[in-house]
Amino acid sequence: MNNNKVIQVEGLTKIFGDFTAVNAITFDVEKGEIFGFLGANGAGKTTAMKMLIGISNPTSGKAQVAGFDVFTHAEDIKKNIGYMSQKFALYDDLTVKENITFFGGIYGLSRKRIKEKSAVLIAELGLEKVANKLVGSLPLGWKQKLSFSVSLLHNPKIVFLDEPTGGVDPITRRQFWEMIYKAADQGTTVFVTTHYMDEAEYCNRVSIMVNGKIEALDTPKKLKEQFKANTMNDVFLKLARG
Amino acid sequence: MGISVTHISKSYKNVKALQDISFEVKSGEIFGLIGPDGAGKTTLFRILTTLLIANEGSATVAGFDVVEDYKKIRNSVGYMPGKFSLYQDLTVEENLNFFATIFGTTIEENYDLIKEIYVQIEPFKNRRAGKLSGGMKQKLALCCALIHKPKVLFLDEPTTGVDPVSRKEFWDMLKRLQQKNITILVSTPYMDEAALCDRIALIQHGKIMEIDTPEAIVKHYPKQIYNVRANNMYQLITSLNSYEHKHSVYPFGEFVHYTDTRADFNPNVLAQYLESNNLSKVEIAKTVATIEDTFMELAK
Numbered sequence: 001m002n003n004n005k006v007i008q009v010e011g012l013t014k015i016f017g018d019f020t021a022v023n024a025i026t027f028d029v030e031k032g033e034i035f036g037f038l039g040a041n042g043a044g045k046t047t048a049m050k051m052l053i054g055i056s057n058p059t060s061g062k063a064q065v066a067g068f069d070v071f072t073h074a075e076d077i078k079k080n081i082g083y084m085s086q087k088f089a090l091y092d093d094l095t096v097k098e099n100i101t102f103f104g105g106i107y108g109l110s111r112k113r114i115k116e117k118s119a120v121l122i123a124e125l126g127l128e129k130v131a132n133k134l135v136g137s138l139p140l141g142w143k144q145k146l147s148f149s150v151s152l153l154h155n156p157k158i159v160f161l162d163e164p165t166g167g168v169d170p171i172t173r174r175q176f177w178e179m180i181y182k183a184a185d186q187g188t189t190v191f192v193t194t195h196y197m198d199e200a201e202y203c204n205r206v207s208i209m210v211n212g213k214i215e216a217l218d219t220p221k222k223l224k225e226q227f228k229a230n231t232m233n234d235v236f237l238k239l240a241r242g
Numbered sequence: 243m244g245i246s247v248t249h250i251s252k253s254y255k256n257v258k259a260l261q262d263i264s265f266e267v268k269s270g271e272i273f274g275l276i277g278p279d280g281a282g283k284t285t286l287f288r289i290l291t292t293l294l295i296a297n298e299g300s301a302t303v304a305g306f307d308v309v310e311d312y313k314k315i316r317n318s319v320g321y322m323p324g325k326f327s328l329y330q331d332l333t334v335e336e337n338l339n340f341f342a343t344i345f346g347t348t349i350e351e352n353y354d355l356i357k358e359i360y361v362q363i364e365p366f367k368n369r370r371a372g373k374l375s376g377g378m379k380q381k382l383a384l385c386c387a388l389i390h391k392p393k394v395l396f397l398d399e400p401t402t403g404v405d406p407v408s409r410k411e412f413w414d415m416l417k418r419l420q421q422k423n424i425t426i427l428v429s430t431p432y433m434d435e436a437a438l439c440d441r442i443a444l445i446q447h448g449k450i451m452e453i454d455t456p457e458a459i460v461k462h463y464p465k466q467i468y469n470v471r472a473n474n475m476y477q478l479i480t481s482l483n484s485y486e487h488k489h490s491v492y493p494f495g496e497f498v499h500y501t502d503t504r505a506d507f508n509p510n511v512l513a514q515y516l517e518s519n520n521l522s523k524v525e526i527a528k529t530v531a532t533i534e535d536t537f538m539e540l541a542k
Contacts, residue, residue: 169278181476201495
């Protein structure tokens, strides 16, 4: 296996009854890459992502994530990746500090390490004043930034972000992307889904799923050339309408 | 007049959800409330649909007062809340029938209004609403909100979490409803959808920052914006943020939107600065403001 490829997927397929949710997708993601995983609702993105993070067994095909096989080493994958989704992020009824401690514990960090990490993380996010407040009382944008930081607590090789910025205000959305750039700059691979097409432009490469298949995969620039479109939004509309 | 809001304020304990909100929506207009999560959009919707009473101020919808005439309002408006609020255990057809019956009408009577939308979900009419995909749920919810032929339609974030294709289809539907003289108040966190409204209000932290047509709002942007691009996005953002003359630095797709504090800004000087920070392939070109630029400048 090429060491620079942190995700390698070949012919990955998931069938539910007579419905093929993910139809033989093939792609690689390199270390430190920001990889955009796009598609219309129902195109199969979530199903594909669930297989990659080791919580759903593929029907057929091959996939290695962070060096581990999704069929045989799903538990190792979970330890080596971070995951954040808009739907489930943090516990609203725990404070900022408690959430960090809890997730640090889950990821197997020592108490000392959790203490150090908490202090750094809270300072970086400017959350000193609300460190002992319940997460449920924070604005959505703060929660999302905190949730992203928490998903990086154990220095995962890859972080999976499922629509991390939905409904967040435009300024916070950009701060969030600056955090993504920073993580990628430090070598963390970022695998992200979004419905904001300007965010698709922030990715190094973008794949677009249509009806369970990856119909396009390239840099935003090349995709725009290929589809003779001015924006990624136009690329998306041309492909997904097709 | 479609909707008239006069000095509305609403607080929950120590949170000021709405502060002195006033605006008017003309009959047959598509009016957009543009703002992020927590801006107060839903609170405003709940007040206008008579589900919540404001602490201060007054409002009328379709000519009726939201407090005095609340029952009349309930008969003349359609409301599609942000959260899917139909009966998950009823089928598509049963949900539609239920809402028609509640409003003392039948599907047949106003079929004209919902036809274009309903035909798209009709193949699934015997499926339970809870088993529909996101896009289909949204279409069913819109049908249910329209079945009694409302004068005013309230749509609270109808497109949040919806992909660009379905979003475009949804807006095409709204334009067609507008032709049938339905007044529409719609909220969205997607700034690109603002351009599709006749007029918009930019709202944040419970306050309206500006109200105007989308075209006028972008014209009010106070500065010249430059598109900046270089070989490394993260280093570009970091370098621009630490530049002493920067006014604002926001990533925008493949570019960074940059504004400078100086009146005599020279792009070549900025290019030299960036190159001295080890960036290459630096490009700087003038560009025009978008609604999102305006929103961020006002929210700063």
